[in-house]
Amino acid sequence: MDTLPTDPLVAFRDVRKIYRMDAVQVAALDGVSFTVHAGELIAITGPSGSGKSTLMHLLGCLDRPTTGALMLEGRDISRASQNELARLRNQRIGFVFQSFNLLPRFNVLQNIELPLTYAGNDHHTRRRKAMAMVALVGLTDRAHHLPQQLSGGQRQRAAIARALVNDPAIILADEPTGNLDTKTGEQILRLFEELHGQGRTILIVTHDHDIAARTQRRIALRDGLIVEDTGTARSAFSVHRS
Amino acid sequence: MGLLQGIIVGFKEILAHKLRSLLTMLGVILGVAALSTMFAFVEGMFSGWKQAIEEQGGIEKLSVDNNQIPEAQLPFQHMTRKRRRADATAVMLSVAGVSAVSPEVMLREDAFVEYRGKRQWCELVGATDGIVPIGNHVLAEGRFISDMDRKTGARVVVLGSTVAAELFGARAPALLRRVYIKGVPFRVIGVMHNYELSGMGGGHFMQWKNRFTFVPLETAIKRLGTGEDLSSLNFEVKDSARLAKVAEAIRNTLFFLNRRIINYSVRTNEEMLDRFSEISGAFSISLGIIAGISLLVGGIGIMNIMLASINERIREIGIRKAIGARERDIMIQVLVEAVVLSLVGGLLGVCMSLFLTQTIGAIISATFSKPIVRVGPLVFSFCVSVVIGIAFGLYPAFKAAKLDPIEALRYE
Ligand SMILES: Nc1ncnc2c1ncn2[C@@H]1O[C@H](COP(=O)(O)OP(=O)(O)OP(=O)(O)O)[C@@H](O)[C@H]1O
Numbered sequence: 001m002d003t004l005p006t007d008p009l010v011a012f013r014d015v016r017k018i019y020r021m022d023a024v025q026v027a028a029l030d031g032v033s034f035t036v037h038a039g040e041l042i043a044i045t046g047p048s049g050s051g052k053s054t055l056m057h058l059l060g061c062l063d064r065p066t067t068g069a070l071m072l073e074g075r076d077i078s079r080a081s082q083n084e085l086a087r088l089r090n091q092r093i094g095f096v097f098q099s100f101n102l103l104p105r106f107n108v109l110q111n112i113e114l115p116l117t118y119a120g121n122d123h124h125t126r127r128r129k130a131m132a133m134v135a136l137v138g139l140t141d142r143a144h145h146l147p148q149q150l151s152g153g154q155r156q157r158a159a160i161a162r163a164l165v166n167d168p169a170i171i172l173a174d175e176p177t178g179n180l181d182t183k184t185g186e187q188i189l190r191l192f193e194e195l196h197g198q199g200r201t202i203l204i205v206t207h208d209h210d211i212a213a214r215t216q217r218r219i220a221l222r223d224g225l226i227v228e229d230t231g232t233a234r235s236a237f238s239v240h241r242s
Numbered sequence: 243m244g245l246l247q248g249i250i251v252g253f254k255e256i257l258a259h260k261l262r263s264l265l266t267m268l269g270v271i272l273g274v275a276a277l278s279t280m281f282a283f284v285e286g287m288f289s290g291w292k293q294a295i296e297e298q299g300g301i302e303k304l305s306v307d308n309n310q311i312p313e314a315q316l317p318f319q320h321m322t323r324k325r326r327r328a329d330a331t332a333v334m335l336s337v338a339g340v341s342a343v344s345p346e347v348m349l350r351e352d353a354f355v356e357y358r359g360k361r362q363w364c365e366l367v368g369a370t371d372g373i374v375p376i377g378n379h380v381l382a383e384g385r386f387i388s389d390m391d392r393k394t395g396a397r398v399v400v401l402g403s404t405v406a407a408e409l410f411g412a413r414a415p416a417l418l419r420r421v422y423i424k425g426v427p428f429r430v431i432g433v434m435h436n437y438e439l440s441g442m443g444g445g446h447f448m449q450w451k452n453r454f455t456f457v458p459l460e461t462a463i464k465r466l467g468t469g470e471d472l473s474s475l476n477f478e479v480k481d482s483a484r485l486a487k488v489a490e491a492i493r494n495t496l497f498f499l500n501r502r503i504i505n506y507s508v509r510t511n512e513e514m515l516d517r518f519s520e521i522s523g524a525f526s527i528s529l530g531i532i533a534g535i536s537l538l539v540g541g542i543g544i545m546n547i548m549l550a551s552i553n554e555r556i557r558e559i560g561i562r563k564a565i566g567a568r569e570r571d572i573m574i575q576v577l578v579e580a581v582v583l584s585l586v587g588g589l590l591g592v593c594m595s596l597f598l599t600q601t602i603g604a605i606i607s608a609t610f611s612k613p614i615v616r617v618g619p620l621v622f623s624f625c626v627s628v629v630i631g632i633a634f635g636l637y638p639a640f641k642a643a644k645l646d647p648i649e650a651l652r653y654e
């Protein structure tokens with residue numbers, strides 16, 4: 001076999017996230033361990049409050065675990081400084097939200113350019129890269145529209161384009177189809193599958209069992225614990241390559 | 243995030259809420275306007291004083307004035323006398339560094355010059371040629387009083403320009419005409435410069451100076467009955483660095499000559515200038531406090547608006563952070579907006595002050611000092627507005643930068 005797994009892209013090692021509110025402690029994640037290899041497409045499922053979003057936030061460098069180690073590309077990001085986290089969010093992570101989270105007063109192109117701006121690209125580079133992304137998600141004729149002038153599906157495409165524009169190591173989508181009807185959701189899902197086909201690493205949080213069934217790997221959470229992981233990193237990896 | 247982009251965003255915010263922005267900027271506008279207008283007025287006032295002093299001989303002038311004797315010396319009052327010519331001579335002999343001396347007597351009553359039935363009042367001074375440099379007098383035609391005139395007690399007179407013009411008409415020659423003072427015939431040997439017309443300054447002081455009329459000191463004493471007592475005794479010290487020392491030496495000489503009775507004061511124009519500086523400083527401080535309070539109010543207004551503005555945009559800040567904005571980036575964005583607000587306010591304030599100084603300057607009469615607008619203070623006031631923007635933008639900027647991205651994203 002020529003597909004010995006390389007170093008994992010992501011490794012959670014007994015990660016805990018505990019929220020303290022006065023006397024009450026909520027363990028949103030209660031000791032989670034798993035790895036993600038480059039090129040995987042993973043569905044994260046679980047009931048409401050099981051810790052899916054918390055997991056995404058930690059992996060997305062928006063927050064730091066209470067205990068445990070979280071390795072991204074071999075670096076423990078649980079110890080990174082605020083500035084380093086910001087840089088990782090900008091360069092290595094592409095976040096896609098349920099509610100799109102586009103800036104309302106910026107048009108599609110400007111929204112997509114924003115991560116490039118924070119990365120310090122000049123005007124021409126920004127335009128060029130953003131236009132390429134707009135084309136990739138099929139919004140070329142909507143490039144100068146404001147978010148409110150777009151349909152939900154188009155907004156999510158714009159958001160995905162923005163997530164992709166700095167060529168991140170991993171794409172994190174927290175219920176990306178949650179605000180869309182079934183048909184549009186299906187289209188967005190296809191887009192993710194397409195991206196996966198191009199070799200992207202993608203984690204999708206979803207309540208939809210149909211969606212979950214279509215990914216090669218599924219991680220189910222309950223009460224902050226992984227209760228199911230269909231296939232280890234290795235098997236998922238081989239499935240992908242077969 | 244480029245600075246230029248930040249500035250553009252700031253301007254967009256201002257234009258999006260025009261009235262709100264204007265109200266916010268009002269404090270800064272008024273503060274900056276007050277500050278730079280105040281500078282212009284103090285500058286005008288001060289330069290007016292400086293010019294008046296210059297016209298009286300500048301800071302090289304040292305004057306000995308008659309003064310009330312101190313209470314402790316009252317029993318000796320009957321032994322006192324005023325300054326005389328001998329005092330001037332004594333000072334010239336004993337004090338080094340004095341470059342000119344001007345003992346003067348004044349004709350207090352009946353100071354009129356008469357010519358063929360016409361009468362003109364004048365400031366009649368019995369003087370020596372020392373008065374020309376010391377009093378900043380300028381001769382227009384003829385000659386001034388010479389030592390020979392004094393020795394012989396010559397009945398010659400140098401007329402003030404207004405006096406000559408009124409007596410003989412503006413164009414008619416004045417020299418060698420015979421005029422009368424207190425019934426004594428005098429020959430006109432010179433006419434002084436017309437200061438007003440030459441534009442050397444405006445106001446009452448110049449009108450008055452144009453009536454100064456001079457006769458030889460000894461002639462005034464012998465023929466016009468002014469008495470031996472000098473009305474003033476002035477010295478010129480070219481080397482202004484030695485001014486204080488020379489003043490002290492003169493004080494000592496007079497102290498000795500006057501039997502230690504101090505019925506005089508030795509005063510320099512420099513001291514007067516210092517007093518003016520003090521006054522204008524006090525003006526500056528009180529007006530500065532008013533301007534400062536107004537700027538403070540303006541700053542608080544800006545802070546308030548910025549806090550409201552980031553509250554409206556918590557979610558936006560969350561999004562920006564999620565896609566990689568550092569705390570620094572958010573901070574700069576908010577700061578730039580605050581600075582743009584105060585900057586525009588500052589600019590409007592400067593415009594307002596230019597308008598104010600122009601209109602007020604046009605309205606007030608010539609006797610007052612007109613405000614003088616200088617670039618330095620304008621730039622300074624403008625910079626103050628920028629500093630205000632940064633100072634009062636800092637807290638909102640810091641608050642925005644420290645927002646937790648997850649909570650900000652969850653904010654509705
Ligand atoms: N900031 C917080 N403070 C306190 N508790 C929190 C906070 N964020 C999350 N939690 C708690 O952590 C647990 C996991 O929350 P999380 O948002 O990860 O759930 P989820 O699986 O994404 O749920 P959903 O499917 O409804 O989005 C929940 O019990 C939640 O109440």
Ligand SMILES: [Mg+2]
Nearest residue numbers: 052053054174
């Ligand atoms: Mg969630």
